[in-house]
Amino acid sequence: MWQRCKTLIVAVLALVFSQQALADTAWDSYKSRFLMPDGRIVDTGNKSVSHTEGQGFAMMMAVANGDRDSFDKMWNWTRKTLKNPENGLFYWRYNPVEAQPIPDKNNATDGDTFIAWALLKAGEKWKNKDYLNESDAITKALVAHNVVRFAGYQVMLPGANGFNRNSYLNLNPSYFIFPAWQDFANRSHLMVWRDLINDGQKLLGKMHFGDPQLPSDWVSLYSDGRTVPATQWPARFSYDAIRVPLYVYWFNHNSAELGVYKAWWGRFARDKTPAWVNVTTGNTAPYMMAGGLLAVRDLILQPASVAQPQITAQEDYYSASLKMLVALSVSGT
Template sequence: MWQRCKTLIVAVFALIFSQQALADNAWDSYKSRFLMPDGRIIDTGNKSVSHTEGQGFAMMMAVVNDDQVSFDKMWNWTRKTLKNPENGLFYWRYNPVEAQPITDKNNATDGDTFIAWALLKAGTKWQNQDYLNQSDAITKALIAHNVVRFAGYQVMLPGAKGFNLNSYVNLNPSYFIFPAWQDFANRSHLMVWKDLISDGQKLLGKMHFGNPQLPSDWVSLYSDGRTVPAKQWPARFSYDAIRVPLYVSWFNRSSPELQVYKNWWGRFARDKTPAWVNVTTGDPAPYMMNGGLLAVRDLMLQSASVEQPQIMAQDDYYSASLKMLVSLSVR
């Protein structure tokens, strides 16, 4: 009997320590899979291109994991390769196999925001004034080139070009990164960040579309204040909008806005939850959530179990990134 108990105790401790090792090694696993020696993060689900989103995500992960060497490597590559000297923001996409790796000179404000946010966190953590100065320069450029007042709301456009169509603007609600905006407000004391937070929350409340009552990945805001799923993209709550509840929760774990996501995902068993849904027709994806998508669902419905990310072999860049971001949001 004692031998069996002893074996059981050893097994329990082995499981505990192995789970802790997986948690401790999540960043190492992420780096080994997606960080190139030159500091470039590759999107393995998208032909190994790179984009500012991935650079910003991973820079934030490096700060939280106290990895300044990796942070500097990623920041140096991003600054040297993607920075647009004309406006102080960053070209959003880099394709290494093309003769001209940067064909689209536009920025993506979620990537710019995460880069600036990571620099702010890094400057504070490692007492580096240059990081702080760089963060301030990016946030100033974001305000100058991407923040507009439209239909009575302060909004951040997804990019500097192509999203203000006069009678309406196209918005991506997954670019409403409330916890970053709050940190920028705390540092700068500028009202623009507080207005973005307040108006962003109001706009999300107007993006409960169709039977699912969820936002679509892309939303048009008209000059009369109406919001509708943007006609240029499928009307889906999908791989972009999955980040909306993540950022809302990161900013305020008790936000009433989270209830619509709990209601939707609560309709399904965990392994039978559709990966996306068309908010106009109600048609669900023909395949189920997995990986990082489930991590966000778990954050809403099983928050006690999401603190230890496990990067699996089948996780591509985006799935692994969502798992890591969910973990960061509850630290």
């Protein structure tokens, strides 16, 4: 009897340690591919620029992996290089090969949100008040400069400038980062975050466009409450909108909103699922999902089958990031 118990214990411990090793390997691989010594994350699929999205994503990964040294490197570079002293937010894009690396002084609220969220998680994990204070300052700036009430909804604009067109707003539903908003609500007890969650969910329900019944990457919200795919971008459920079901799942594994993604992806075999679909015409990509896109599909259709991420040598920044974020959503980090 004892021998069988001993064998079982050894097997369980081996499984636990092997899973931890895979997780460590994924983060180590991610760092080796995309983290520069100064703390800058490079987008290898986009001419090796850097942006707040990547900094925020990787800061969250560092917290989840208990890697405070990498976290501090990334946060220090982000704060010193990208922080806008005029509004407390962050310049969204940095290109090291340009004479002026930051030509666009606008922010991107998904990047700002992830940075603030990572600082909140880091402050809680490592009992650091400075991280918490920095997070609070960013969330306060987000509310002040990016949250508006429009057409009866509380809405997070994609950036402080250029998205409010008076008669309509241009929105990016992949910037509705519900689990982060929930954590901000829990910390601040401000109703604005709960209103953003509730109204964001209502808006997603109005973004079931065309035959696939999916949101487009960019959506226009008109003053009368209508939502349509934004005309300034292709009307595709594509590389931005792929994050919508990821964040919905991360917030609520059992959300009814996940049904539209299950229905669309369920039409195709796993290896025959198109990478994007035009929600207006129904045209699909001539190439199939791979890498991080498939990881999101697997998360929604078969969450129990999601394994620890494997970052390949050929993987670009965004594909690898999606894989890592899927793993974080499963762990509830």
